[in-house]
Amino acid sequence: MSDTFLAHAPRRTFAIISHPDAGKTTLTEKLLLYGGAIHLAGAVKSNKARRAATSDWMEIEKQRGISVTSSVMQFVYAGTRFNLLDTPGHQDFSEDTYRTLTAADCAVMLIDAAKGVETQTRKLFQVCRMRNTPIVTFINKLDRPSQDPFDLMTEIENLLGIRCVPITWPIGSGEDFKGVYDRLTRKVHLFRVQSKGSSVAEVDVTDAKDPSLEAILGERQWLQLQEDIDLLDAAGDGFDLESFRSGEFISPVFFGSAMNNFGVGNFLDHFIEMCPPPGPRATDTGTIETSDKEFTAFVFKIQANMDRAHRDRIAFLRVCSGRYEGGMRVYHVRLGKEMRLSRPTQFMAQERSAVEEAYPGDILGVFDPGTLRIGDTLTMGSSRMFEGVPRFSPEHFARLRVKDPMRRKQFITGLSELVEEGTVQAFAVKGSEKDPILGVVGALQFEVLMYRMEHEYNAPCDLESLPFTHARWVTGDDASPEALERARYGTCVYDSDGQPVALFRSEWELGSAQRDYPKWTFHPAAPLIKATLSGRK
Numbered sequence: 279m280s281d282t283f284l285a286h287a288p289r290r291t292f293a294i295i296s297h298p299d300a301g302k303t304t305l306t307e308k309l310l311l312y313g314g315a316i317h318l319a320g321a322v323k324s325n326k327a328r329r330a331a332t333s334d335w336m337e338i339e340k341q342r343g344i345s346v347t348s349s350v351m352q353f354v355y356a357g358t359r360f361n362l363l364d365t366p367g368h369q370d371f372s373e374d375t376y377r378t379l380t381a382a383d384c385a386v387m388l389i390d391a392a393k394g395v396e397t398q399t400r401k402l403f404q405v406c407r408m409r410n411t412p413i414v415t416f417i418n419k420l421d422r423p424s425q426d427p428f429d430l431m432t433e434i435e436n437l438l439g440i441r442c443v444p445i446t447w448p449i450g451s452g453e454d455f456k457g458v459y460d461r462l463t464r465k466v467h468l469f470r471v472q473s474k475g476s477s478v479a480e481v482d483v484t485d486a487k488d489p490s491l492e493a494i495l496g497e498r499q500w501l502q503l504q505e506d507i508d509l510l511d512a513a514g515d516g517f518d519l520e521s522f523r524s525g526e527f528i529s530p531v532f533f534g535s536a537m538n539n540f541g542v543g544n545f546l547d548h549f550i551e552m553c554p555p556p557g558p559r560a561t562d563t564g565t566i567e568t569s570d571k572e573f574t575a576f577v578f579k580i581q582a583n584m585d586r587a588h589r590d591r592i593a594f595l596r597v598c599s600g601r602y603e604g605g606m607r608v609y610h611v612r613l614g615k616e617m618r619l620s621r622p623t624q625f626m627a628q629e630r631s632a633v634e635e636a637y638p639g640d641i642l643g644v645f646d647p648g649t650l651r652i653g654d655t656l657t658m659g660s661s662r663m664f665e666g667v668p669r670f671s672p673e674h675f676a677r678l679r680v681k682d683p684m685r686r687k688q689f690i691t692g693l694s695e696l697v698e699e700g701t702v703q704a705f706a707v708k709g710s711e712k713d714p715i716l717g718v719v720g721a722l723q724f725e726v727l728m729y730r731m732e733h734e735y736n737a738p739c740d741l742e743s744l745p746f747t748h749a750r751w752v753t754g755d756d757a758s759p760e761a762l763e764r765a766r767y768g769t770c771v772y773d774s775d776g777q778p779v780a781l782f783r784s785e786w787e788l789g790s791a792q793r794d795y796p797k798w799t800f801h802p803a804a805p806l807i808k809a810t811l812s813g814r815k
């Protein structure tokens with residue numbers, strides 16, 4: 279495929295959300311295989327043993343066998359260029375995933391056919407709903423004994439409140455798994471076990487009305503299929519592309535077995551039609567269309583020390599409009615100054631390649647000398663800002679102390695860099711600003727922080743847990759966490775933008791404050807605030 283072709287191909291930018299073990303790594307790898315980005319499955323990471331080797335950058339990930347950071351991968355399928363944002367699947371480490379989802383236009387919700395909707399799926403689903411991100415469902419592992427597909431649909435609808443529209447429908451499961459029926463093309467795709475599906479699978483496709491199908495499926499499964507087709511058709515709710523793309527509560531549903539490459543090609547054939555193209559994005563002064571000539575982008579993730587040998591720091595940008603060209607100077611809206619994007623790169627797992635041009639939907643990684651922050655907007659000169667990348671309410675709080683006072687300088691540098699990267703949130707306490715309270719959504723984030731302080735900044739630390747459980751940004755007439763503190767409801771601290779935040783020790787304490795101050799709103803995440811206006815054009 280020529281570079282020019284790649285450059286101008288339509289874009290689709292999406293992420294996969296799932297509970298650990300549902301098969302996200304496997305599906306990612308198979309999508310890359312079908313997109314020709316890899317030639318033999320196993321090249322990315324196919325099992326826990328290999329997992330450490332490629333897409334995990336940080337030492338801690340290797341040790342724990344989990345993916346803490348996210349990467350971005352590209353593949354081209356049927357002339358469309360897909361940007362797949364990889365999100366960490368570990369239950370505890372979700373803030374990074376949440377932020378990554380703000381850069382995606384669509385999510386694929388991957389569900390294990392035996393386990394149904396699991397906790398992490400629910401959390402990530404809620405984040406997608408907050409942003410009206412359209413969600414396509416892929417139900418995996420049909421080659422294993424699975425729940426009844428009608429029960430799975432009901433479970434998804436009841437637990438997640440989204441209407442399911444099956445696009446494919448399974449014929450049996452486990453040892454009886456015979457394939458899927460495609461409701462749009464009215465064809466049956468027959469399943470064959472692929473020994474771990476290391477290359478693109480050939481699938482036998484036959485018409486659902488094919489007289490020989492009964493002999494292939496056996497009478498029982500053939501009759502069951504006819505009955506299921508009638509039931510689904512009678513339910514009558516077809517798939518409406520426009521409502522789906524506009525983020526209404528419907529999800530097209532596919533069935534397959536990623537490990538066996540089964541259902542992956544068929545899924546991509548439909549997904550390419552369904553996945554919305556990069557769309558308009560809201561800013562503080564109205565919407566930016568992808569067709570706007572001006573280049574605009576926002577930072578959704580910062581990763582320090584990705585290459586330990588070079589101690590670099592990379593900011594990931596999502597292009598929203600216009601066209602990026604190599605060497606271009608851009609306008610950093612928050613700081614009100616021009617900057618050059620240094621060595622923009624795209625990522626394929628661990629490999630990086632230089633980028634000469636990028637279009638809306640693309641993700642760029644740029645070397646950042648410390649001027650970019652999560653949520654920053656870059657333009658060609660206008661001073662509009664994209665609506666913030668959400669910050670989530672921490673649930674665990676602690677103070678960090680450097681073990682060796684001689685290493686205080688490294689400690690301060692490390693902590694401020696990791697706070698900017700979003701590994702933890704820091705809250706200043708009046709009178710002891712140098713000793714902030716740190717907050718995280720998942721307790722594992724503290725472990726990551728301690729590990730990185732020791733290994734990347736050579737500043738081993740002790741962690742002192744604090745008894746807070748909730749952080750709330752308070753708005754409303756005369757709303758003030760300072761006043762709350764005076765009235766002995768919570769403790770008042772200040773976030774990195776200087777906004778006061780109330781920390782509570784329990785659900786009960788928060789509940790009392792809410793009851794006694796009914797006119798105030800207690801936000802679990804920082805409401806959008808405009809950064810420094812000085813210097814903006």
Ligand code: G4P
Pocket residue numbers: 296297298299300301302303304305324325326367418419420421422534535536537538
């Ligand atoms: P994750 O990234 O969501 O955590 O899941 P991952 O792809 O690592 O898959 C978790 C386990 O489920 C792996 O097995 C994987 O092989 C298996 N798996 C994925 N898709 C399918 C499928 O369609 N059918 C079946 N039967 N299994 C599937 P593992 O034993 O943990 O590792 P491995 O040694 O098999 O790779």
